[in-house]
Amino acid sequence: MKILMNDELIDREQAKVDIEDRGYQFGDGVYEVIRVYNGEVFTIDEHLERLKRSAGELKISLPYELETLKNRIRELVSVNQVRDGGIYMQVTRGVSARNHLFPGSDVSAQLAAYPIPSKRPAELQKSGVEVMTAEDIRWKRCDIKSLNLLGNVMAKQAAADAGKYETIFVRDGVVTEGSSTNFYAVKDGTVYTHPANHFILNGITRLKIMEACQNAGVDTVEKEIMASELGQYDEVFISSTTIEVMPVVKIDDRSYSEGRPGPITLLIQKAFRELLTD
CATH class of the missing domain: 3.30.470.10 (Aminotransferase class 4, branched-chain amino acid transferase, N-terminal domain)
Structure with a gap:
């Protein structure tokens, strides 16, 4: 090499x-x-x-x-x-x-x-994953993709120890992002995700997903998602460079889409993959 x-x-x-x-x-x-x-x-x-x-x-x-x-x-x-x-x-x-x-x-x-x-986790993309929530203890410049990742590493390991795929951070009651992913929730066909400010990394895949949503006719809204309101959403998914669009079927003890990827998430998966062939 x-x-x-x-x-x-x-x-x-x-x-x-x-x-x-x-x-x-x-x-x-x-x-x-x-x-x-x-x-x-x-x-x-x-x-x-x-x-x-x-x-x-x-x-x-x-x-x-x-x-x-x-x-x-x-x-x-x-x-x-x-x-x-x-x-x-x-x-x-x-x-x-x-x-x-x-x-x-x-x-x-x-x-x-x-x-x-780095290979597409195709089977998990079909079945969806379970995640957990935890307090966001990281510094307040998460928009900088720095080498200081100890908070992320600890959260990722905590998820693995609990038999979960990912940890989703919550800061002052607001869902921000995952330890190595961006976070999205779907309600009535609209995708919601945290604003691209200092509390999240504005993922490149996140930006392409918003483009894919536009191509697929899916509305996107950047707004704070309250952890206390997660039960109001129909679907949840996460994303990163390596996992692309990953359906989430369970957060802590709360299930989504009857335990399988939801229709909007599947639509976005397809729209995202179409961008790869442009």
Whole structure:
């Protein structure tokens, strides 16, 4: 396997991370996961624009222009012959002596990218999944796709320990998103999802789902969803780059759509997949 380290493609065995890399010591960096379908990098422009925005919010200067990075990512996909999978990419503030203060301008950001396995979870998309809710204990800049994911990791593990697929966060009574997913609820044929503010990551798949809804004639509304009102909704689903549109059939002890994916969710699944062939 070839790895992209800064602007060089090297063998995985050659890839090294300095112990004073700020990503390693502080989680001081940002990342993206990009899906590859049939050898094509899906929504690469949107992902790279979000990477640039996240880095900018943390005052990290990307080491390369986006067009250069796009070409290197496509080269990485080609040289590794990735057909159906994904690319993980991260940028840290760089390598410097451990200090909470930002290093000087002589320290350059460090970039790494490599292929990851990623296949559509087709069977779960057909059957739906069960999830649980938990308090959202994360920081208030969830719109930045940073390397600081400990709250997400703990929530994901709590779900696994409870035999659930995902944890859905609730902040001050409001449903925000999942530990690695965006959240949607359906009522009378309309899809509701949390506004794209500092409390959620504005997922690229989320944006494509809203496009798919428009194509399918399904109305979408961005509004706060109260946890106390979850029982009023007809269907629920979650999304991410790797799981696409995933039906939720149970939240805690509350079932939806008689324990199977609902009709609007299935319609959106179909509309989303049609975007992949455009």
